Amino acid sequence: MEQPLARPRSLTREAVGLRSGVPDLSEHVDRFCALVERVDPLIHAFVPEPGRHDRLRAQARALAARHPEPAGRPPLYGVTVGVKDIVHVDGLPTHGGSALPPGVLAGPQAVVVDRLRAAGALVAGKTVTAEFAASAPGPTRNPHHPGHTPGGSSSGSAAAVAAGLVPLAVGTQTVGSVIRPAAYCGVVGFRPTYGRIPTAGVIPNAPSFDTLGVFTADLAGAALAAALLCDDWRGDDWRGDEWQGDDWRVGPAAGGRPVLGVPDGAYLERAEPAALRAFEEILERLAQAGLTVRRVPLFPDFAGIARQLQTVNRFELARSHADWFARFGGLYRPETAASIRVGQGVAAEDRAAALQARDRLRERVARATAEAGVDLWLAPSATGGAPEGLHTTGDPVMSLPWSYLGLPALSLPAGRTAEGLPLGLQVVGAAGGDERLLAQAAFLEEALGGEAQILP
Numbered sequence: 105m106e107q108p109l110a111r112p113r114s115l116t117r118e119a120v121g122l123r124s125g126v127p128d129l130s131e132h133v134d135r136f137c138a139l140v141e142r143v144d145p146l147i148h149a150f151v152p153e154p155g156r157h158d159r160l161r162a163q164a165r166a167l168a169a170r171h172p173e174p175a176g177r178p179p180l181y182g183v184t185v186g187v188k189d190i191v192h193v194d195g196l197p198t199h200g201g202s203a204l205p206p207g208v209l210a211g212p213q214a215v216v217v218d219r220l221r222a223a224g225a226l227v228a229g230k231t232v233t234a235e236f237a238a239s240a241p242g243p244t245r246n247p248h249h250p251g252h253t254p255g256g257s258s259s260g261s262a263a264a265v266a267a268g269l270v271p272l273a274v275g276t277q278t279v280g281s282v283i284r285p286a287a288y289c290g291v292v293g294f295r296p297t298y299g300r301i302p303t304a305g306v307i308p309n310a311p312s313f314d315t316l317g318v319f320t321a322d323l324a325g326a327a328l329a330a331a332l333l334c335d336d337w338r339g340d341d342w343r344g345d346e347w348q349g350d351d352w353r354v355g356p357a358a359g360g361r362p363v364l365g366v367p368d369g370a371y372l373e374r375a376e377p378a379a380l381r382a383f384e385e386i387l388e389r390l391a392q393a394g395l396t397v398r399r400v401p402l403f404p405d406f407a408g409i410a411r412q413l414q415t416v417n418r419f420e421l422a423r424s425h426a427d428w429f430a431r432f433g434g435l436y437r438p439e440t441a442a443s444i445r446v447g448q449g450v451a452a453e454d455r456a457a458a459l460q461a462r463d464r465l466r467e468r469v470a471r472a473t474a475e476a477g478v479d480l481w482l483a484p485s486a487t488g489g490a491p492e493g494l495h496t497t498g499d500p501v502m503s504l505p506w507s508y509l510g511l512p513a514l515s516l517p518a519g520r521t522a523e524g525l526p527l528g529l530q531v532v533g534a535a536g537g538d539e540r541l542l543a544q545a546a547f548l549e550e551a552l553g554g555e556a557q558i559l560p
Contacts, residue, residue, distance in 0.1 A: 109147060109247040111268035112291055115183065115325030118271045122182040124174050129164045129182045136160070136184050136228065140269055147250060148243040149264035151189050151199065151230040159195070160184075163226055171224070178224035179332060185220055186264040186273035189230040190237050190307040191316075193217050200307050201233040201242050201257075203435045204428065214305025216274060216316050216333055223332045228270050231260030234497055237276055237309045238421065240437035241497050248290055248526055252490040255285030256497025258319070262289040265319040272329055273319045278309045278417065279507050280486075280500025282317035286515040287485035287528025288498065294318050294326040295503075296538045298510030300334045310420035312459065313413075313507055323516065323549045327542045338539050362544040364395055365478030367402035374406075374501045376488035382519050382527050383484045386552070390482075393551035400476045402469065403505055409465065410501070412458040413508045419455040422447025466509055466535075473534070480544055481506075485528030489521035502530060512538045514545055518552055 122132060137157040144150050153159075164182065171177040187193055190200045194213040197206055217227065232242040234257035244259040246252040247267040254263040258275025262285035265273050275282045277295045286293025295317035303314055318329040331337045366372070366387065375383065391397050403409060422429075422444045429436065429444050436444070473481075487499045506513050511532050518529035531548060533541030 109143060109250065110266045110290060112266055112321035113268045113271045114322060115271035115320050116328055119180055119183050119328065123177045123179070129168050130161060132182055133157070133160045133164045133184075133226070136269075140228075143267055143269060147245045147247055147254075147263050147267055149231055149260040149267060149269060150186065150228070151232060151260070153196070153229050156229055160226055160228070167224060167226070178222070179328070180220065180272075181224035183225045183272060184228035184270045185225045186228050186231040186261050186270045187217060187220075188237075188258050188261050188273075188275050189233045190276060190309075191217060191274060192305045193227050193230065196227070196230055198230070198307065200237075201235040201240070202437075204432050208428065208432070209307060211307075212305055215302040217305065219333050220274075225272070228264075231258070231264055231273055231275075233257050234259060234281075235437045235440045236307065236425070237278060237281060238440045238443055239497060240439040241494055243494065245494065246288060246490050246525075248524070249490065252492050252525065253288065253494055253497055255281075255288035255486070255490060257281040258285050258317075259497065261319050262286055262291060262293070265289070265291045265321060271321060271325060275317050275319060276303075276306060276309070277315050277317050277503070277507060278313045279413065280503030282315075282319070283503045283513055283515045283528070283530055284486045284498055284500055286319055287517075287526065287530075288490035290517045290526030290528075292320050292322055292326050292517070293485075293515040293528075294320075294330060294542070295507075295513045296330060296334055297512045297536050300512070300536075300538060302335065308420070308424040310417040311424070312416050312420060313510070315507070315510070323514075323542065323545055326514070330538060330542060334538060361395055361547055362479035363477050364390060364397045365402075365473065365476055365481045366397060366399045367481055367483060368399045369401050369403055370406040371403040371505060372483060374487060375484045378521060379484045379486070379488040379527065382521075383529075386518050386529055387482070390548065390551050393547075395547060395551065397482075398476055398478060400472060400478065402472060406505070409505055409508060412461050413504055415450055415458040416455050418443055418447035419450040419452070420447070422450070462508055469509060470534075479533075480541065481532040483530045483532070485515040485530040489523065489525030489527060506530075506532050509535070511535055512541050514541065516545065516549055516552060
């Protein structure tokens with residue numbers, strides 16, 4: 105029997121404590137570094153960093169000097185955050201999970217890191233990514249079952265939160281790289297509306313889909329992070345923008361209980377039978393909690409949608425890596441190189457046609473959503489539990505249509521497989537409706553009883 109290492113920590117509780125001075129910031133950094141030294145060799149969530157402890161202690165001293173009084177401290181004061189290794193951070197190299205020479209991938213610090221640091225966060229380090237956020241896995245293990253994948257490509261970010269190394273981590277999603285690893289690792293993953301968090305300073309995969317997201321232990325943590333990182337956050341549209349006692353809480357949405365839509369058809373059938381049975385049990389629990397669930401035929405040509413996404417994805421991956429691949433193609437992993445070569449054979453007009461098809465699909469889905477009176481779409485976050493072994497990061501297909509459309513999505517912990525592997529419930533909102541998605545998801549989290557086991 106594998107020894108589970110999952111012990112996620114609440115971002116909101118930790119943020120409140122650090123702002124009040126409990127624990128002292130230097131003590132907090134010492135504890136974090138000791139935890140990484142003890143646990144990370146077992147799961148490999150972080151990219152190795154010589155001198156991590158000295159760097160963080162120096163940054164903590166500077167942060168404390170800037171904010172000596174608790175009342176003036178920013179919301180993430182002293183919180184340690186993992187950052188996926190395709191996101192540029194001043195003072196830390198970017199490798200993108202690759203073997204390319206040091207410095208080749210260098211660039212200015214990402215806007216998302218600027219925002220984290222402005223909010224008082226300490227960058228704990230770079231988290232492991234599949235090579236260039238594609239499909240060639242890194243060494244990260246699943247904290248629940250170390251013999252299984254944590255998912256990807258944001259492997260290290262999901263595992264770092266699940267193992268309690270950090271309460272917040274940044275990932276990216278092109279197809280399923282936030283929602284799937286969140287489900288596999290039993291944490292919350294939030295992928296906002298496409299473009300809601302600027303991707304400047306992030307190595308591109310497919311810019312038409314690339315979206316920054318976050319991992320936290322619970323919905324309240326995701327709401328706090330979203331409010332700090334997303335453009336033009338509308339705090340008055342929801343009731344989760346206040347500190348209450350020792351926590352940040354997401355209250356019920358002003359519009360009341362959401363109507364839940366289930367996208368029946370070929371898309372949902374991509375999930376494994378056991379995952380579908382677990383999904384149906386979740387739907388029953390939600391209905392028993394008084395929530396309305398409506399089944400709506402959606403995505404009748406799901407195979408065509410998948411082809412259109414792959415056309416854009418491969419073309420843009422090849423274009424994003426054109427210069428680096430021409431110079432260092434022999435250093436790329438076989439999986440990544442194969443995808444790039446496929447993309448080199450995609451015609452520009454085929455990409456353009458696929459993007460036009462996306463525009464038409466957006467209109468059809470928006471119309472179907474309105475006609476059915478659906479507030480949130482529900483689906484499994486992944487086809488099943490995390491596959492055994494580290495040779496794959498799993499199948500992203502359950503995120504595929506939502507990523508293609510650029511809609512905001514959450515993965516909430518929702519049950520386990522017979523082997524004890526976590527499962528996730530994917531919750532999808534309307535474009536630009538991130539605030540409402542997070543607020544209405546509070547009804548679901550409450551009905552599910554808070555599946556994540558958070559440390560006190």
